[in-house]
Amino acid sequence: MTKKNYISAALCLAVSIAIMISTSMNFLAAREVPMPEWGPSVTEVKMLSDWFDGLAGTNGDTPVYVLKGEKEGGAALVLGGTHANEPSGYMSAITFIETAVVEAGTIYVIPYTNHSAMTHNDPGEGNIQYFTINTQSGPRTFRFGSRATNPIDQWPDPDVYVHYPSNQQLSGSETRNINRGYPGRADGNLTERMAYGVAELIRAENVGITFDLHEASPEYPVINATVAHQDAMNIASEGCIELLLGGIDMSLEQSPTNFHGLTHRELGDYTDTMAILMETANASQGRLRGASSVEQVLGGLDRFYVINEDLGMLYVPFDESGHPIEERCGRHLQGVYEYISAYNNANPDDAILYSGVPGYAELFLMADPATLGGPHLGSYLK
Amino acid sequence: MSKKIITLLLAGVMMLSLAACGAKEAAPAPSAPSAPAASAPAAETTGLTEAFAESPILVTSGGQSADYQMIATVMGKVGMDYEVSNLCTSADLGDAKTLIIVVGGSSKGLGAAGIDADGELARLEELIAGAESAGLSIIAMHTGGEARRGDLSDKFITPIFEKADYAIVVTAGDEDGLMAGICANNSIPMDAIASISEVTTVLPAAFK
Ligand SMILES: [Zn+2]
Numbered sequence: 001m002t003k004k005n006y007i008s009a010a011l012c013l014a015v016s017i018a019i020m021i022s023t024s025m026n027f028l029a030a031r032e033v034p035m036p037e038w039g040p041s042v043t044e045v046k047m048l049s050d051w052f053d054g055l056a057g058t059n060g061d062t063p064v065y066v067l068k069g070e071k072e073g074g075a076a077l078v079l080g081g082t083h084a085n086e087p088s089g090y091m092s093a094i095t096f097i098e099t100a101v102v103e104a105g106t107i108y109v110i111p112y113t114n115h116s117a118m119t120h121n122d123p124g125e126g127n128i129q130y131f132t133i134n135t136q137s138g139p140r141t142f143r144f145g146s147r148a149t150n151p152i153d154q155w156p157d158p159d160v161y162v163h164y165p166s167n168q169q170l171s172g173s174e175t176r177n178i179n180r181g182y183p184g185r186a187d188g189n190l191t192e193r194m195a196y197g198v199a200e201l202i203r204a205e206n207v208g209i210t211f212d213l214h215e216a217s218p219e220y221p222v223i224n225a226t227v228a229h230q231d232a233m234n235i236a237s238e239g240c241i242e243l244l245l246g247g248i249d250m251s252l253e254q255s256p257t258n259f260h261g262l263t264h265r266e267l268g269d270y271t272d273t274m275a276i277l278m279e280t281a282n283a284s285q286g287r288l289r290g291a292s293s294v295e296q297v298l299g300g301l302d303r304f305y306v307i308n309e310d311l312g313m314l315y316v317p318f319d320e321s322g323h324p325i326e327e328r329c330g331r332h333l334q335g336v337y338e339y340i341s342a343y344n345n346a347n348p349d350d351a352i353l354y355s356g357v358p359g360y361a362e363l364f365l366m367a368d369p370a371t372l373g374g375p376h377l378g379s380y381l382k
Numbered sequence: 383m384s385k386k387i388i389t390l391l392l393a394g395v396m397m398l399s400l401a402a403c404g405a406k407e408a409a410p411a412p413s414a415p416s417a418p419a420a421s422a423p424a425a426e427t428t429g430l431t432e433a434f435a436e437s438p439i440l441v442t443s444g445g446q447s448a449d450y451q452m453i454a455t456v457m458g459k460v461g462m463d464y465e466v467s468n469l470c471t472s473a474d475l476g477d478a479k480t481l482i483i484v485v486g487g488s489s490k491g492l493g494a495a496g497i498d499a500d501g502e503l504a505r506l507e508e509l510i511a512g513a514e515s516a517g518l519s520i521i522a523m524h525t526g527g528e529a530r531r532g533d534l535s536d537k538f539i540t541p542i543f544e545k546a547d548y549a550i551v552v553t554a555g556d557e558d559g560l561m562a563g564i565c566a567n568n569s570i571p572m573d574a575i576a577s578i579s580e581v582t583t584v585l586p587a588a589f590k
Contacts, residue, residue, distance in 0.1 A: 222490070224529070230494065233448065237455040240448075245579045251529040252448040256493030315529070 030129065031059075033118045034142055036094040036111055037382035040356070041067040041102040048110070051204055052197035054186055059153045060194040062115035064108055064201065065097045067354075073105025074208040074350030076340060077201065077273070079263065080110065082179050084117035084145025085127060086215035087297055088280045088328035091142070091377065093213065095329055096336070096357055098382050105352035108201065113212075114178045114194060116153045118145040127284070127292050133374045135381035144284075144297060148176035154190045164188060166260040179212070180261035183270035195266075202271040208350055209235070209343045212263040212277040213332045217286025218305050218314040218323075222279055226335065227253045229268025229275040235346055236276060239339035246338075248331055248360055274343060278335050280328035281316040288313060299373035300324045324372040330363035427565045427572040430548055433590045435519045439464040440478040444506055445538040446495050447486030449526045453581065460582050462589075469495060471505060472512020480519045480589075481509070483542050486526040487534030499537060506538065510545045521588065522546035524561055525578045527554035536560070546570050550584055552577060 038045075046064045049056040080093025093111040100107065112118045121127050121144070132141045151157075157172040164185050174180045176191050184195030202210060209232070216223045228236035233254055240252045255264040255275070268275040283289060283305055284296035290304045300323035309318040316323070337359055344351040358380050367376045441457070441464050443450035454466045464482075467474055475481070483506070492498060497505070513520055522543045524530065543549055543564040549572040551561045556574065565572035573584045 227490065228448075233451055234455070237448065237451040241452055241455055241459075241578065244577060249527065249529075251526060252452060253488055253490040254448050254451075254494040256490050257496065258493055 026129075027120070030121070030143065030145075031119045033112060033115065034140065035063065036065065036097040037137075039067070039098040039100055039382070041069070041100050041107075041354070042097060043068040048194070048197040048201065051201040052186070052193070054193045055197050058190060058193075059116045059119060059150065060114075060190045060197075062110055062112050062194075064110050067097070067100055067102045067107040067109065069102035069104040069106065069353065071104035071353075074343070074347060074352045075106045075108065075205050076343075076352050077198075077205075077207045077210040078107065078109045078336060079113045079198065079210065079212045081112035081118060081145075082114060082212055082263070083147045083177075083214060084112065084114060084143070085122065085125075085147050085285065086213075086282055087131075087142070087144060087284075088215050088282065088325060088332055089213035091325060092329045092332035092336075094142075095377065095380055096333065099357045099380055100354050101356040103353040103355065105350070106205070107352065107354065108205065108207065110198070113198065114149060114191070116149040116190065116194075117147065117176075117178075118143050120146050120150040120152070122146045122148075125292065128294060128297060131294050131297050131374075133298070133378040133381065135378040137382055140378075140381065148173065149178070149191045149194075151176070163261045164192065168260040170261075174261075179214075179263060182261055182263055182266035199267060199271055202267060202273045207271070207273045208347060208352070209274040209276065209340060210263065210267055211336050211339070212275070214277060214279045215282035215285060215328065216279045217289075218281050218283065218316050218318055219286050219288050219308070221315050222253065223281050223315050224249055224331070225251045225253055225279050226339075227255055227264045227277045227279075229255050229264050230257075231268055232274035232276055235274055235339060235342040238342035238345065239335070242338040242341070243335060246334065246360060247365070248334060250331075250335070276339055278332055280331050281318075281323045282328070283322060295373070298325045300328065301373075321369070324364070325374060326363040326367055326372050326376050327360075329377060330358070330360035330365075333357050333363070334360040427562050427574070429573045430571040430584070430588055433588055434547065435521065435588045436479040436590055437463060438476075438478045439480045439482060440470065440475065441466040441482045441484065442470050442509065443468040443491070444483045444485035444502075444522075444542045445487035445499075445530075445535055446491030446497070446502060447484075447488035447526055447530055447535070448491060449486040449523075449530065450484035452578065453482065453484045453523060453525060456578065456581050457585065460586055462586060469497070469505065470509060472509055472516075475509075475512055475516055475518065478518060480521060481513045482521045482523060483510075483546075484523045484525065485535070485538050485542050486524065486530035487532070487536075487538055488530075489534060499534060503537065503541065506542060510542070514545065519547045520545055521548050521550065521585075523550045523581075524555050525550070525552045525581065527552050528557070531555055540564060543570070544568055548572070548588055550575060550581065
């Protein structure tokens with residue numbers, strides 16, 4: 001080898017090492033998932049492994065915020081971050097934790113249901129990794145994660161994912177999608193164990209009503225929608241009418257009996273909870289959007305979706321004002337409120353009463369449009 | 383030299399394949415988005431002028447969207463008595479004097495009911511024929527708005543609305559005037575309402 005080769009090889013090696021170091025630091029930093037502050041009714045923060053120790057010490061274990069009322073009552077569970085790339089889900093859960101004043105009953109809130117999915121991004125999506133919101137205490141940075149469990153925690157994917165216990169077959173990548181893993185199993189893969197932990201919590205605490213908060217791309221048909229297990233349809237109908245009366249365009253769907261692994265199917269089948277899932281419109285998901293940006297995530301803005309609306313490709317109205325995070329969290333939080341109210345009407349002895357959480361009017365309708373897209377939501381966060 | 387280039391290329395390909403291995407599967411392609419209506423045609427409909435319907439009432443779905451459950455909930459809220467069955471046939475009409483069909487297609491709902499669109503259509507045709515021969519009044523409702531339009535929902539609209547004695551439609555779902563046109567052409571009284579909340583006034587007004 002000539003001297004020249006040594007120099008170019010050394011240079012290449014140095015550049016490779018520099019890239020490795022910077023990307024490794026970036027990858028490892030994503031494991032620091034920002035946590036909610038304690039709101040007025042938080043009495044303790046447990047871990048999901050307190051209900052199912054098969055998660056202890058894994059990246060699938062996740063904090064469970066316990067909000068207890070002074071009076072006895074029923075129990076509710078709010079799941080945020082089932083999909084860590086659907087920010088209105090976990091931002092609604094965080095807002096709930098930081099603002100709710102629970103008067104009766106207990107509300108369990110899991111901000112990051114798939115904690116592992118929060119610790120990485122979908123590389124092919126070019127997604128943002130972080131976004132910052134100005135809150136009462138100053139700027140706070142939140143994560144934007146992936147739809148699925150981090151492959152560093154669960155790998156490799158099989159070619160075909162066979163759901164337990166239905167034997168339904170799905171694409172191998174769905175093995176890491178917790179919302180295809182319910183009711184889960186104690187000796188399953190990490191994603192199945194996470195799902196099992198949620199089901200165990202529901203069974204142990206007699207959770208009467210469970211919410212799973214999602215977002216979908218504007219070109220996905222089930223959007224601005226509530227999907228409910230058949231046992232929850234009476235409550236869901238009543239709550240949905242209240243939402244419609246409050247000016248929230250919401251359609252109600254009954255969970256298909258033959259589509260397995262989802263909260264609204266399996267938690268209803270394998271526990272006694274009323275299982276309800278809600279979807280809002282996320283401009284940072286989907287195929288018809290422009291390059292990823294914070295404006296998509298928080299502002300809900302994307303000019304390509306405006307064009308696609310004109311072409312009739314979308315299932316939600318989409319104009320230059322977009323669908324800001326306040327509108328999306330407002331829908332979720334108002335939904336939780338109305339469905340819990342309907343639950344209380346049906347179960348007066350097991351009522352769950354709370355106040356203080358901003359709803360659709362506070363977060364969106366009454367807000368100064370100039371403050372939408374993060375600042376207004378931040379004004380409710382500690 | 384060429385060996386070096388090949389090695390570099392191979393290394394590049396390997397990096398690319400690594401970079402793409404976490405991509406999630408493509409989102410489902412939209413099958414039938416409801417296109418915004420260009421303009422509403424000038425179909426002249428008239429609202430209901432006097433009460434005609436009688437109890438007992440049977441409520442069913444036309445397309446298995448959950449809208450029928452919401453209407454049942456609204457009826458309960460205003461104190462109306464009714465039976466509800468999403469899969470009833472003419473054999474289930476019993477002593478009912480009015481049949482309310484809440485129209486809206488939902489693939490999730492069809493899945494939940496374990497029936498396909500053609501089976502649902504056949505059920506409704508049999509039910510409507512039975513109701514007509516038994517002399518029931520038929521009220522067709524479409525309250526799901528724009529979300530309950532598109533290929534699947536539209537399949538159910540014409541056969542049900544044509545047979546109705548009275549129709550109630552939330553305007554956001556009829557911007558193209560499909561239902562208004564059917565009602566105008568068949569002299570069916572139709573009330574167009576702005577939101578489902580107005581069902582609480584127009585529906586009870588139809589009952590004697
Ligand atoms: Zn989701």
